[in-house]
Each structure stands twice: as C-alpha cells, then as structure tokens.
Amino acid sequence: MQRTAQPYDAFLLLSFGGPEGTEDVIPFLENVTRGRNIPRERLAEVGEHYFMFDGISPINQQCRDLIAAIETDFARNGVELPVYWGNRNWDPFVEHTLARMHEQGIRRVVALATSAHSSYSSHRQYLEDIERARKAIGPQAPEVDLIRPYYDHPGFITALAEHTREAVNRVPDGLRSETRLLYSAHSIPTAMAEASGDPRTEHGPGGAYVAQLAEAARLITEQVASELGTAYPYELVYQSRSGPPSQPWLEPDINDRLEELAASGVRSVVVIPHGFVSDHMEVIYDLDVEALETARKLGIHLERAPSPGVHPAFVSMVRELVQERSDPAAERVSLSRLGPCPDVCPVDCCMQR
Numbered sequence: 001m002q003r004t005a006q007p008y009d010a011f012l013l014l015s016f017g018g019p020e021g022t023e024d025v026i027p028f029l030e031n032v033t034r035g036r037n038i039p040r041e042r043l044a045e046v047g048e049h050y051f052m053f054d055g056i057s058p059i060n061q062q063c064r065d066l067i068a069a070i071e072t073d074f075a076r077n078g079v080e081l082p083v084y085w086g087n088r089n090w091d092p093f094v095e096h097t098l099a100r101m102h103e104q105g106i107r108r109v110v111a112l113a114t115s116a117h118s119s120y121s122s123h124r125q126y127l128e129d130i131e132r133a134r135k136a137i138g139p140q141a142p143e144v145d146l147i148r149p150y151y152d153h154p155g156f157i158t159a160l161a162e163h164t165r166e167a168v169n170r171v172p173d174g175l176r177s178e179t180r181l182l183y184s185a186h187s188i189p190t191a192m193a194e195a196s197g198d199p200r201t202e203h204g205p206g207g208a209y210v211a212q213l214a215e216a217a218r219l220i221t222e223q224v225a226s227e228l229g230t231a232y233p234y235e236l237v238y239q240s241r242s243g244p245p246s247q248p249w250l251e252p253d254i255n256d257r258l259e260e261l262a263a264s265g266v267r268s269v270v271v272i273p274h275g276f277v278s279d280h281m282e283v284i285y286d287l288d289v290e291a292l293e294t295a296r297k298l299g300i301h302l303e304r305a306p307s308p309g310v311h312p313a314f315v316s317m318v319r320e321l322v323q324e325r326s327d328p329a330a331e332r333v334s335l336s337r338l339g340p341c342p343d344v345c346p347v348d349c350c351m352q353r
Ligand SMILES: CC1=C(CCC(=O)O)c2cc3nc(cc4[nH]c(cc5[nH]c(cc1n2)c(C)c5CCC(=O)O)c(CCC(=O)O)c4C)C(CCC(=O)O)=C3C
Pocket: 016, 017, 018, 019, 029, 032, 033, 036, 037, 038, 042, 043, 046, 057, 058, 059, 114, 115, 116, 119, 121, 122, 186, 187, 188, 189, 240, 241, 242, 243, 275, 276, 277, 278, 280, 281, 282
C-alpha cells in the first residue's frame, strides 16, 4: 500500500553548508567556529584545504544533486511534498529558508539532516538550528520534525555495502585477499562522544556515536561478505580532528593507524567513510589527499569507497523515512542490534559536553 505524507506539507533538507568561492572561505570558517574552541593554526590549515579546491566545497552541489534525486523519487512514488534546503553555516541559511516557507504558508515540515549518527555535532545541533530559525519567525513558525538518526537504515547500509564491494573489487588481484576494511568517521571530542545518545542507556565507551559506528561497520561488512563470500577484517578509525591537543578526541586517527598497520605488514586497505553522507571536503581532503599520501609513503595500497551520495537505495531511504514519520503506526525500520533511534530525542540526549 502506498503511504502518503499526509501530516506534512513540505520536506526540508538540512545540511552543514560550505563555501563556493575563495571569498567565501574565511566568512564560512568564522560561521563554523563561532563560540567554539578551535586553535587559529587549525583554522588557517583548514582554510588551505578549501583554497586548494579554489574555495569550493563540494557539499552544496552534493545537496543540490540529492534534492534533485529526492524530487524525482517523491514524484515517482506519489509523495507530493515540495522540497526545500537550508544550511547551518552557509547560503542558503536555514533561517532564510524557514522564513520563506512560512511566507509561502507552510505549516508542518518533515526534515532530514545530512548526518546519520547521534551526537551533538551530527544531530542535536540540527535541532538547535531548527529552533533558532523558528524563534526568529515567532509563535506562528512552522513546526519541524527532524527524522531520527538513520545510520542503521537498510538504505544507508546497502548504499555503503555496494560502494565497499566495488572498492574491494578495484583492489589489485594479488592484494585483495589480504585487504582490511577501515571504517572512517569524523572524530569528535571524547566528552561529546560520551554524551551522545540517551544518557539512561548504557552505550559503552564513546557513547551512542561509537556504538552506532561499530554497528554500521559490522552490518556493512556482513553484507559485503554475503555478496563476495569473504568476511574481510575490519575496524573503526577517525579523521578530521580539530580542537586543542590537550583535549582528547576519538582515536585512532586514520593516519596513525595506517602507520601501525604498515609496521605489522598490512599492504592493502579499503577506506569506507561510513560516518558521512556525501564526499564533502572532509572526505576529499582528509582521505583522498592526506590519508592517501600517508598510505603511499608507507607502501599501502588504499582504495576509498564513496559515501552514500545519491545511491538509489539512499535516495529511497529518504522517502521511506518521510513516509514512516508520517504514520504513527509505522514500523521503525532498523537493522541495528541497538534498535531504532527514537523519533523525538529525549531533552538530555546528545548534549554538547
Ligand atoms: C560529527 C561531525 C560531522 C558529521 C558528519 C557529517 O555531517 O558529514 C561534521 C560535518 C562537517 N564538518 C565540516 C566542516 C568543519 N567542521 C569543523 C569542526 C568540527 N566538526 C566536528 C564534528 C563533525 N563535523 C567537530 C566536533 C568540530 C570541532 C568544532 C565543533 O565543536 O563544532 C570545522 C572547523 C575547522 C576544523 O577544525 O576542521 C569545519 C570547517 C563539514 C563541511 C565540509 C565541506 O565544506 O565540504 C561537514 C559536513
């Protein structure tokens, strides 16, 4: 049976935003780092990553491509919701988008963020973005329901498993059997990780964020094994650390881990950026430039799998989650042993520190 998205009158894609020219880079970084504890040297360094790509982050075009794919998929499946887009840190800002939606008479919005996991940076901060935008409009502001973290949805897992399988198949024949899978996610301060998820649930070290990353890595590896007949050894690594050196962040950093693996004789890795939804700057710089260079120096063959991007399973997932959220009786789809994340976050989950 076709479920419509009755209770809502619009869909909103929420994202991070990124610069689209050299003159945007510094103002963008100022927006990102306002009120955060990031050393100046790190900022200058990250600015250079953007300048290397003419100040153009791929993330905005990736959002446009995803929106085009979502619109096509909605139309094909009878979901009659207009699609909007708003960012935290760059044009189109979510404040402006929501104000425009309000002017156009939109009352109830279902939103999806381009981050799949529970943590302050990847989920709670999007709830704060929504509240800031609503507050600026006032009591008549549209209601906005943010879709739950979806790292465990079959659409997300399938897209990554297929990309991983293709990357494994690109490994030269002589190295494939000894390949290791490295699942890479954005490092966050360990305090932020510990505070991720519902504090009433025991998640183990690193909180819900690490538990979810581990669970997704297991699910993707199993799906790849069932397709290729080989259960490749796998592990979690982290990338894109910032913040002062005195502050502990999730480890190991992918570059440090590559050193250790090389020392123990590993010659081939497939890196899967399963902490990300698209191949934005942190993927194309921190993995395709930096980690690839580390691997080359160490004599390790590195293949990177793409993140979900506009994989059809991922695009369908967006619609399925919209339909699910539209129907209070719908089953919450999840492949995870942790169970589906709640639709409405407890007030104290994923707090900043
Ligand atoms: C968990 C997480 C995701 C989720 C995964 C996802 O959504 O994909 C994510 C996404 C992104 N992060 C991005 C860029 C940046 N993140 C920074 C800083 C930070 N990120 C953090 C965490 C995360 N970040 C944290 C804990 C900090 C420290 C400061 C703070 O506590 O907030 C900084 C400051 C400089 C630096 O230190 O790197 C920049 C420039 C871009 C845009 C890329 C592009 O332009 O294509 C995207 C999508």
